[in-house]
Amino acid sequence: xxxxxxxxxxxxxxxxxxxxxxxxxxxxxxxxxxxxxxxxxxxxxxxxxxxxxxxxxxxxxxxxxxxxxxxxxxxxxxxxxxxxxxxxxxxxxxxxxxxxxxxxxxxxxxxxxxxxxxxxxxxxxxxxxxxxxxxxxxxxxxxxxxxxxxxxxxxxxxxxxxxxxxxxxxxxxxxxxxxxxxxxxxxxxxxxxxxxxxxxxxxxxxxxxxxxxxxxxxxxxxxxxxxxxxxxxxxxxxxxxxxxxxxxxxxxxxxxx
Numbered sequence: 001x002x003x004x005x006x007x008x009x010x011x012x013x014x015x016x017x018x019x020x021x022x023x024x025x026x027x028x029x030x031x032x033x034x035x036x037x038x039x040x041x042x043x044x045x046x047x048x049x050x051x052x053x054x055x056x057x058x059x060x061x062x063x064x065x066x067x068x069x070x071x072x073x074x075x076x077x078x079x080x081x082x083x084x085x086x087x088x089x090x091x092x093x094x095x096x097x098x099x100x101x102x103x104x105x106x107x108x109x110x111x112x113x114x115x116x117x118x119x120x121x122x123x124x125x126x127x128x129x130x131x132x133x134x135x136x137x138x139x140x141x142x143x144x145x146x147x148x149x150x151x152x153x154x155x156x157x158x159x160x161x162x163x164x165x166x167x168x169x170x171x172x173x174x175x176x177x178x179x180x181x182x183x184x185x186x187x188x189x190x191x192x193x194x195x196x197x198x199x200x201x202x203x204x205x206x207x208x209x210x211x212x213x214x215x216x217x218x219x220x221x222x223x224x225x226x227x228x229x230x231x232x233x234x235x236x237x238x239x240x241x242x243x244x245x246x247x248x249x250x251x252x253x254x255x256x257x
Contacts, residue, residue, distance in 0.1 A: 020151070093141070132160040165253060182246070226243055
C-alpha cells in the first residue's frame with residue numbers, strides 16, 4: 001500500500017495592492033548563494049552594475065551639485081535600495097557615505113546581503129518584505145534597479161516608492177524595455193545560453209518608457225530623460241541613446257504651484 005506524502009502547498013497569490021509576486025521572490029531567493037559570484041548566476045548583474053553606478057554617481061552629482069571628486073557625496077543623506085538582492089548596489093551607496101537601507105522580497109537574499117555587508121565592514125539596514133507595507137520613513141535617494149518588471153502591481157509599487165521619497169529627493173529606476181529586441185536578447189538568447197537564469201524575465205511584464213512616465217506621473221513624480229543601457233561586442237554593456245534593451249532614469253517629485 002502506497003503511503004501518501006504531504007505536498008508542499010504553492011505560495012499564496014499576491015493580494016490586492018501587494019507588490020510582491022511570491023513566485024518571483026522564490027525564484028530570486030534560490031539564487032541568493034551565488035549573488036556575489038561574478039561568474040555565477042548573477043554574472044550579468046555584475047557586468048551591469050558598473051554601468052548603473054556611473055549613471056547613479058552622475059545623477060547624484062547633478063542633483064545635489066556635489067563635487068565629482070568627492071568620495072562621499074551622500075554623506076549626511078539616507079538612501080533606500082528597493083529590490084536590493086544581496087546588496088550589489090546598496091554597498092556602493094553605503095561607501096558613498098549614505099545611511100543605507102535595503103529591502104528585498106526574498107529573505108534568502110537579505111540573509112546573504114547582511115552576511116556580505118558584515119564581512120565588508122559596512123553597516124546597512126536590511127529588511128525582507130514588501131516596500132508597500134514596511135514603515136521605513138523617507139529617504140533622500142531611492143533606487144530600484146531591474147525590479148518593476150517583477151512586481152505584481154506596478155501602480156502600487158510606484159506609489160510605495162513615491163511615499164518613501166523625501167521632498168527634494170532623487171529617485172533612480174532601471175528596467176528592460178518591452179521591445180522585440182529586448183525579447184530576443186534578454187529572454188530568448190540570454191536565458192537560452194545561460195547568461196541569465198531561466199525564468200528570470202517575462203517579456204509581457206516589461207514596461208516602455210512612455211508607460212513608466214505615465215505611472216510616475218500618476219504618483220506625482222516627474223521622470224527625467226531616459227538613458228539606454230545597450231550592449232555591443234566592442235563595448236559590452238554601456239550607457240547609450242539606444243533605449244531598445246534597457247533604460248535608466250532619474251525621477252523627482254513634481255513641483256506644486
